[in-house]
Amino acid sequence: MALDLQVRDLSWGPRPDRRIIEAISFDVPAGSTTVIVGPNGAGKSTLLRSIYRQNRPTTGKVLVGGRNIWRLSMRDVSRLIAAVLQEVAPDFSFTVREVVAMGRIPYCRGLFAHGRANEQIIEKALADFRLIEFANRSFSRLSGGEKQRALLARAIVQEPQLLILDEPTNHLDIRHQLEIIEMLKRLNLTVLITLHDLNLAASLADQVLVMRQGRICAIGPPLATLTAQTIRSAFDVEAHIDHHPRTGKPRLSFDLSP
Numbered sequence: 001m002a003l004d005l006q007v008r009d010l011s012w013g014p015r016p017d018r019r020i021i022e023a024i025s026f027d028v029p030a031g032s033t034t035v036i037v038g039p040n041g042a043g044k045s046t047l048l049r050s051i052y053r054q055n056r057p058t059t060g061k062v063l064v065g066g067r068n069i070w071r072l073s074m075r076d077v078s079r080l081i082a083a084v085l086q087e088v089a090p091d092f093s094f095t096v097r098e099v100v101a102m103g104r105i106p107y108c109r110g111l112f113a114h115g116r117a118n119e120q121i122i123e124k125a126l127a128d129f130r131l132i133e134f135a136n137r138s139f140s141r142l143s144g145g146e147k148q149r150a151l152l153a154r155a156i157v158q159e160p161q162l163l164i165l166d167e168p169t170n171h172l173d174i175r176h177q178l179e180i181i182e183m184l185k186r187l188n189l190t191v192l193i194t195l196h197d198l199n200l201a202a203s204l205a206d207q208v209l210v211m212r213q214g215r216i217c218a219i220g221p222p223l224a225t226l227t228a229q230t231i232r233s234a235f236d237v238e239a240h241i242d243h244h245p246r247t248g249k250p251r252l253s254f255d256l257s258p
């Protein structure tokens, strides 16, 4: 069962006189996907960190399934929300299977998951993310894209109601990018994700949230938000938009403003 996310009047800054995100309010309906896009420094990662309890909001609140996440224990939050954020992946001296198994910690007493049900969940994620051949290898010896897939698998085995992902495709080759997008579409989860690739955003999103200078500058379905005008105002580039011949989704190409 997926739960909805409600973000209300959320602001955060490192100091009282410096706000990086300001007055952000939006909903992600249960089971749907919202993609956050915006130029470098717009505040996308800061917004995700403020939703995932890393930044205590300066103002506002975050509700998952109607529950204020700051009023829940960390264990309860870990059963509700899984996140793969931009922080450099720690140099774990664990195997890939062990890293993925850590996603089961919120459901276990010890550090590693035991029992048949846990093992099945972990093996399925290793297979879904094409990690079987790396399962017994040290996480620290993987390539950037392989690490990314292992961290995504760890988030999925957490069986969250809400999945928060910051640029999960940035190290992936095109095949793995498309596989991750297809997998996210199939999950019955509420997903909040940042992407720089506006074509991937158009293909995945039920809703697109466009950010600029710490604020929302557009929010709505891809066809209403990924317009030439919004893209010009957020990114200062010209966008040419047609439609993918098979899927009918918006297809975007860009050049610099004359």
Ligand SMILES: Nc1ncnc2c1ncn2[C@@H]1O[C@H](COP(=O)(O)OP(=O)(O)OP(=O)(O)O)[C@@H](O)[C@H]1O
Pocket (backbone or CB within 6 Å): 014, 020, 038, 039, 040, 041, 042, 043, 044, 045, 046, 047
């Ligand atoms: N803890 C912090 N203290 C001071 N400034 C910060 C802090 N965290 C982020 N910033 C600044 O806030 C702005 C927004 O950063 P953020 O990482 O949220 O942007 P972003 O939209 O995710 O960018 P990118 O697309 O480059 O990843 C940047 O100018 C960044 O330097």
